[in-house]
Amino acid sequence: PVYLFDQPLNETQKIRVTGPFTVETVPAPTVKPISIHSSAILSADDSVARTGESVRQDEWRTELQSNGIRGKNGQRITFSYLEPLGGTRWLHARGETKEDKPKHVAISFGPEHAALNSKQVEMALTEAQRLVPRPQILAFASFHFDSAASKAIDETIWPGVALIKAQMNMDLQTDDLKKKRSSNESFWLIGQPDISIKNAGEGKIEVTVNGFDYYDTRTGNVDGGGPEKIAMWMLDTDYDGRSLYPRQVFFPMAGKTEGWAKLARNLKAEIDEEKIEAFRGTTSLPFKPGDNRRIAVKIVDDRGIESVIERDTDVGGV
Known part of the structure; x- marks a missing residue:
């Protein structure tokens, strides 16, 4: 039984610390059973991306046509028109960008209640190769991308065609709460995080965030960006594929009186200046890999745009 108390005791000697980054769920391409005794793995509902045109x-x-895709430094991809694409299963719209030299665009929307996976990327690429005229931009828009899909999009080289990822705002799932206006930020470009893992000795490893790669809407190229625009990043040292549990949190852009220093001041606590300085960096504290042998890193840039990357922790000697 669960007991609820409407008048809890007020303990003035204790301070409760919490925030929006305590635990975050990460949509997964499969629904894992909660019970450890269940061996069944149920497929998530991905019908929206598989059944052609839909109301959603x-x-x-x-x-997307009304507001375009928000990019870096105020850039935006806007469209003169977008129309349904018939005869395809994995591509859902086509159109042109609104600029002096319009580019042909094809759009593939991810599922409503699951992650866009690598199969959809592969099949959408196959369909896009048959389109006439050939798209110059192939955009994948989804609420979440699994790691294999992100890798496929980021590493596919198709001369003359830019493959981009657009994060969809979760407000698109709550139509009754969303007002239709031209200022909506419903789609935004996702930068690809660049991380590295190295052996730190004594059975421990370190994770370093090297930066972001961004699609430049003006040049049509993917430009590399350093870590200087990363406002915050979180590290789950034992990622279970279901929930991202930040065990280390860093604020690289925080000043001397911000981030963890501000929290310590508000709590009137003594702080270790050396550790506070470490949590302003882009390299994690050394840690031992967990039982899942997998990590997840969530990065938030200075625009507030988030991106998650997952990696196995198999490093030589660990």
Whole structure:
């Protein structure tokens, strides 16, 4: 039984510390059973991306044409038109960008309640190769991308065609709460995090965030960006594939009186200046890999745009 108390005791000697980054769920391409005794793995509902035109896709396409895709430094990809794409299963819309030299665009929307996976990327690429005229931009828009799909999009080289990822705002799932206006930020470009893992000795490893790669809407190229625009990053040292549990949190852009220093001041606590300085960096504290042998890193840049990357922790000697 669970007991609820409407008048808890007020203990003035204790301070409760919490925040929006305590535990975050990460949508997964499969639904894992909670019970450890269950061996069944149920497929998530990915029907929106598999059944062609739908009411949801019509709403998303309308929103995308109205507001475009937000990019870096105020850049934005806007469209002169977007229309449903018939005869395809994995591509859902096509159109042109609104600029002096318009580019042909094809859009693939991810599922409503699951991650966009690598199969969808592969099949959308196959369909895009048959389109006439050939798209110059192939955009994948989803609420979440699994790691294999992100890797496939980022590493695919198709001369003359830019493959980009657009994060969809979760407000698109709550139409009753979302007001239709031109200032909506419903789609934004996702930068690809660049991380490295190295052996730190004594059975421990370190994770370093090297930066972000961004699609430049003006040049049409993917430009590398350093870590200087990373406002915060979180590290789950034992990622279970279901929930991202930050065990180390860093604020690289925080000043001397911000981030962890501000928290310590508010709590009127003694702080270790050396450790506070370490949590302003882009290299994690050494740690031993967990039982899952997998990590997850979530990065938030100075625009507030988030991106998650997962990696195995198999490093030589660990």
